[in-house]
Amino acid sequence: MMGLQSFIAERKKDKDLLVMAHVVCGYPSFEDNLKELEIMAEAGVDIVELQFPFSEPSADGPLFVRANEQSLKSGTTVDQCFELMAEVSERFSFKVLMMGYYNTAFKMGEDVFVQRLKAAGGVGFILPDLPIEEAGDLHKLAADAGIEPVILMTPTSSDKRLAQLGAASRGMVYAVARKGVTGSKTNMGDDVIALIERCREHTDVPIGVGFGVSSKQDMDFLRGHADMAIIGTAALKIWEQSGAEGLRAFFKEMMA
Amino acid sequence: MMGLQSFIAERKKDKDLLVMAHVVCGYPSFEDNLKELEIMAEAGVDIVELQFPFSEPSADGPLFVRANEQSLKSGTTVDQCFELMAEVSERFSFKVLMMGYYNTAFKMGEDVFVQRLKAAGGVGFILPDLPIEEAGDLHKLAADAGIEPVILMTPTSSDKRLAQLGAASRGMVYAVARKGVTGSKTNMGDDVIALIERCREHTDVPIGVGFGVSSKQDMDFLRGHADMAIIGTAALKIWEQSGAEGLRAFFKEMMA
Amino acid sequence: MDIFDFSDGREGYYGEYGGVFLPEILHATIEELLECFRECKADPKFWQEYVTLLQNYSGRPTPLTHLENLSRELGGAQIYAKRDDLNHTGSHKVNNVMGQGLITQRLGKKRVIAETGAGQHGFATATMAAKFGFDCKIYMGAVDVARQRPNVFWMENLGAEVIAVEDGQKTLKDAVNECMRDWVTNMADTHYILGTACGPHPFPEMVSWFQSIIGLEAREQIIKQAGRLPDRVFACVGGGSNAMGLFQGFIDEPNIELVGCEAGGEGVGSYMHSARLAYDDASVGVAQGYKTYFLQNDEGNMNETHSVAAGLDYIGVNPIFSHLHDTGRVRFEAATDAEVKETLKLTMRTEGLIPALESTHGFVVALKEAAKMRKDEIVLVNMSGRGDKDIFTIADALDDAKWKSFISGKADQYRAEKK
Amino acid sequence: MDIFDFSDGREGYYGEYGGVFLPEILHATIEELLECFRECKADPKFWQEYVTLLQNYSGRPTPLTHLENLSRELGGAQIYAKRDDLNHTGSHKVNNVMGQGLITQRLGKKRVIAETGAGQHGFATATMAAKFGFDCKIYMGAVDVARQRPNVFWMENLGAEVIAVEDGQKTLKDAVNECMRDWVTNMADTHYILGTACGPHPFPEMVSWFQSIIGLEAREQIIKQAGRLPDRVFACVGGGSNAMGLFQGFIDEPNIELVGCEAGGEGVGSYMHSARLAYDDASVGVAQGYKTYFLQNDEGNMNETHSVAAGLDYIGVNPIFSHLHDTGRVRFEAATDAEVKETLKLTMRTEGLIPALESTHGFVVALKEAAKMRKDEIVLVNMSGRGDKDIFTIADALDDAKWKSFISGKADQYRAEKK
Numbered sequence A, B: 001m002m003g004l005q006s007f008i009a010e011r012k013k014d015k016d017l018l019v020m021a022h023v024v025c026g027y028p029s030f031e032d033n034l035k036e037l038e039i040m041a042e043a044g045v046d047i048v049e050l051q052f053p054f055s056e057p058s059a060d061g062p063l064f065v066r067a068n069e070q071s072l073k074s075g076t077t078v079d080q081c082f083e084l085m086a087e088v089s090e091r092f093s094f095k096v097l098m099m100g101y102y103n104t105a106f107k108m109g110e111d112v113f114v115q116r117l118k119a120a121g122g123v124g125f126i127l128p129d130l131p132i133e134e135a136g137d138l139h140k141l142a143a144d145a146g147i148e149p150v151i152l153m154t155p156t157s158s159d160k161r162l163a164q165l166g167a168a169s170r171g172m173v174y175a176v177a178r179k180g181v182t183g184s185k186t187n188m189g190d191d192v193i194a195l196i197e198r199c200r201e202h203t204d205v206p207i208g209v210g211f212g213v214s215s216k217q218d219m220d221f222l223r224g225h226a227d228m229a230i231i232g233t234a235a236l237k238i239w240e241q242s243g244a245e246g247l248r249a250f251f252k253e254m255m256a
Numbered sequence C, D: 001m002d003i004f005d006f007s008d009g010r011e012g013y014y015g016e017y018g019g020v021f022l023p024e025i026l027h028a029t030i031e032e033l034l035e036c037f038r039e040c041k042a043d044p045k046f047w048q049e050y051v052t053l054l055q056n057y058s059g060r061p062t063p064l065t066h067l068e069n070l071s072r073e074l075g076g077a078q079i080y081a082k083r084d085d086l087n088h089t090g091s092h093k094v095n096n097v098m099g100q101g102l103i104t105q106r107l108g109k110k111r112v113i114a115e116t117g118a119g120q121h122g123f124a125t126a127t128m129a130a131k132f133g134f135d136c137k138i139y140m141g142a143v144d145v146a147r148q149r150p151n152v153f154w155m156e157n158l159g160a161e162v163i164a165v166e167d168g169q170k171t172l173k174d175a176v177n178e179c180m181r182d183w184v185t186n187m188a189d190t191h192y193i194l195g196t197a198c199g200p201h202p203f204p205e206m207v208s209w210f211q212s213i214i215g216l217e218a219r220e221q222i223i224k225q226a227g228r229l230p231d232r233v234f235a236c237v238g239g240g241s242n243a244m245g246l247f248q249g250f251i252d253e254p255n256i257e258l259v260g261c262e263a264g265g266e267g268v269g270s271y272m273h274s275a276r277l278a279y280d281d282a283s284v285g286v287a288q289g290y291k292t293y294f295l296q297n298d299e300g301n302m303n304e305t306h307s308v309a310a311g312l313d314y315i316g317v318n319p320i321f322s323h324l325h326d327t328g329r330v331r332f333e334a335a336t337d338a339e340v341k342e343t344l345k346l347t348m349r350t351e352g353l354i355p356a357l358e359s360t361h362g363f364v365v366a367l368k369e370a371a372k373m374r375k376d377e378i379v380l381v382n383m384s385g386r387g388d389k390d391i392f393t394i395a396d397a398l399d400d401a402k403w404k405s406f407i408s409g410k411a412d413q414y415r416a417e418k419k
């Protein structure tokens, strides 16, 4: 199976800006997830992060917080999330990442987590509350299994820190476009470009930019700077407002 | 005009137990006061204390407290109280005392108080919150005017204290039958007799016993021990419960 | 100047004020109390026991806080607050109460009674009674019971019986009368824990003595913290106990101005206030056992009084202050309800302090004068209590909409539970 | 034993617990905080400044009270209470808050945020912010806002903005999440004043350090008053800050038993409690920035917790305690809601003390064990806060009819005013 980094390199041959999309497992429902994912696949999305809902989503903004909460309330389990992942990675051509909070992995055991992720066809994971200092064992297990941890680089990271993060980065890096939580608009400008450039200095893996990517302009802005745009809240907002039709139109415009 | 002490001596010639009755000026109204006083006069009451209402009647029990309060609420003034006193001492054969709290006298000036009392035909006063230590000037003014201050002796007074009180007593002594405020029942028994005897040892003036005198038995009990029974709350209670008829019957029984 | 040296005049008199005006039946009781108090006052071990009790139980010494922000903002004198709000039960009342608890013990009595207005003194007394194992009955005007329910709740839970007094204006003065009535009945086993420096001798002296711990501490503290004595000293005056307590630390220094701050209510001429000495509406009279200035009419009946602070809402003032007012040693000013509300808001936001509404009266005058003083002058104000006990009154005074809807919601909840 | 000596293990780890599990964006902020804290901890002047601030503003040292009545009544060990209820704002929370206020100043930040459950920590933070001149936002679960309105009222009047958090269970843990969200956005000018010894390193160490003043004082005081060290030391454990504070005074004495008292809620097996270490329902996990025992399900999602005391009603426990639980140095017990109500009543009536519902958990266990100990043994319990802040909860818990009718009357009055 192809790893994240080579997959991105492969896809980049035909495209100047890849797209990563986001889905909260079980919200509004697993059926809806599949509908969303189908639209994403159709639109040509390259990677999807499946968020495993957590009761304390402290790095998320209001929309995802509610999504996490509702999903858990309706009974979503880790098993179901892995089942969705297995089905999705089988059925669609995009690659699938696990996104969530570290406790989900910690509670089942890091080794089990990596094995189940691999078994479900996932190629990597994003755990925003797991800093590299705490990630040693997990990263090693992942490396052994050919699973790639996505590391986040941020506007507040010093050069020294970026160097550390760069050294640990595998598959791709998630550049956080601004301070704050997911969900609000980011003013795409010189700051973001400067961030991408600083990230580039410290890593060779592809760079995706996320947090607030929500419009065609954002996409155009990122093109040529980032390898990938990461679309999160914006898609969920559209789905909630105007369903499948809206989402289809949204991705069509974004990826035009 | 005859002083209190000689008046009592005079009356005692025909009676073994004199009676002092009590009225709160202006309660329920001055008209009612006159009706009550008429009944008392008819029954042969010997002395009446007219209570000048005060806003802080801290030595009184609930019934008199309410009477003081209601009287003031309906606008009773010191002038009206003296007017009542003048009318009453003119019209009836019993002697009249002012009863009240020291502030009433203090505010108008002790000399004015004594002069007005005298002018209204009063022969003495009872000020339960004015201890002898504080009464020097007033007692002197009273003596000069032939007005007699009624001093209270109590079950808690030591022999030493009774001697002091005895030395200051003029006209009559008010023996307080028990601890507490006016209005509740007193168990007339050995304690009361012992108190009267102790009082007797320290004064030559006649002794009235008050606080809780409310039945024929009480009267019979006091006869032969005290010179006078002082009827306060019991009469007011009867008046409130059964008006003039009741009061007439009450005094008739008490004084039979 | 020893205001309690009666050798030149009459025992229990301060100028023409004070004395003992009680029913004869209490003569022996008050004599016994006086004698016991004299012994205690003469016995350094008693004072030591008292101080130790307060230290171990109530948190004395209370701190002295430099109000740097307010001083800076007003641009005048340096303002210091003596923090009696940090006492156990939340005010200076506990000092007197603990002292009288020791007296009660020495008298061999097993039961205490007390009047209370705001509820602070009743709360403190109920607390002391629990600690000392006394039976305890608290008399409180029915109006105060209704508006100060939180304090009633605590008193009852501390084991005291709270009696709502339905006579008169149903406020503090009526509770005092009711205490007198209880006392003349039960003096054999009962001590009356009077809550302020009023009433018959020796209460004004005794309460002042216990409260003098405030001034003793404050004097030492301000010398230590500010390097010298203050120029002016402020305290609110209800009965006058916290003010007497603080002032005693400074009264012998002729250059220190002492300022008593009374409840101006709705202001001069409104007749809706409790300013006995700052305004001209009071006159000398005798009631509730002592002679002093009272808010009374020409015939000696007491007027209705008013203040946003229940603890200042009283007809009389301690006789020592009537005397010190005559001699000019203490100046009296009044703060209105409206000023109190504004100053409370200011103090909360600027210093993180919530003075009781009573204490805020002292702050009003202190801040007003400090603003006009030089930066190198020093002002000391007594924070006699904390305001969180006053939440119902303060929320009402500030007309807080969220509070009101919270209370309505609570009421609905209780109604629903009942069904 | 220096639990904060990380030279043998990983910085910020206590056994396998602790650490820093935060979004990368906070890395620099937490590093900056750690560095600043290390400087402060190494600087004796800083500690002196901290102690002076607490002395002059908050009334430290708080006393140690010998509960003679309870000791006599139970017939066992001599019980002493450390009186952090006498602090300004009414609990030990202010110690940590004032310390972090100094840290915030040193960091050059102008804004503080804090989570609060019962409201005590928010109240203390709002107070500190007023005193230090910081902007202040307090996050509080919507459920807690509704039930703890009095504290909200004071926080707002102290100038803080109070945000009702509508996510999750709308209680303390959700307020913590919301603080994290604010912090990742505003870290440049904002310090997060975490209220207990939980969260990412260096918070557990820093909060414990500030709270160690409790134990330092208590150790000195009990030697002075009782003549020797105690045999057992008790404190309630929410996040664990008051307990850490007290225990640090005694942890190096192997013969002194340390007992943490958690919220047993409706008891073992009810799953309606907050006992992480005393019961067997918690397991190790990672959330809210640190690794410790959490009340969570098999998949790592947090369970609902419950306690009559809002301040103990929390999913996690400080990582130091998880470690000391493993090593056996601290024993953990739980007190149920029902036991808390009974003990509160007892303490009020017997000693005149009203411990906060949180603190009462410590009393429950302390009294239970003291009764079985010898008369010459000594027990020390932390009275971390005062209960009068809890009047709504306590009146509800005791089902006080008069209180309820008072509230209904108030509601009627407000309704009438509106018309």
Ligand SMILES: Cc1ncc(COP(=O)(O)O)c(C=O)c1O
Binding pocket: C091, C092, C093, C117, C118, C119, C120, C121, C195, C196, C197, C236, C237, C238, C239, C240, C241, C242, C243, C310, C311, C312, C356, C358, C359, C384, C385, C386
């Ligand atoms: C906090 C506080 N300060 C002051 C007073 C007024 O009393 P005093 O003038 O005796 O100090 C009271 C009375 O309740 C009070 O509660």
Ligand SMILES: Cc1ncc(COP(=O)(O)O)c(C=O)c1O
Binding pocket: D091, D092, D093, D117, D118, D119, D120, D121, D195, D196, D197, D236, D237, D238, D239, D240, D241, D242, D243, D310, D311, D312, D356, D358, D359, D384, D385, D386
């Ligand atoms: C009075 C009191 N005690 C204890 C606690 C519990 O916190 P901790 O365990 O951090 O001391 C709280 C929390 O609000 C509190 O208010």
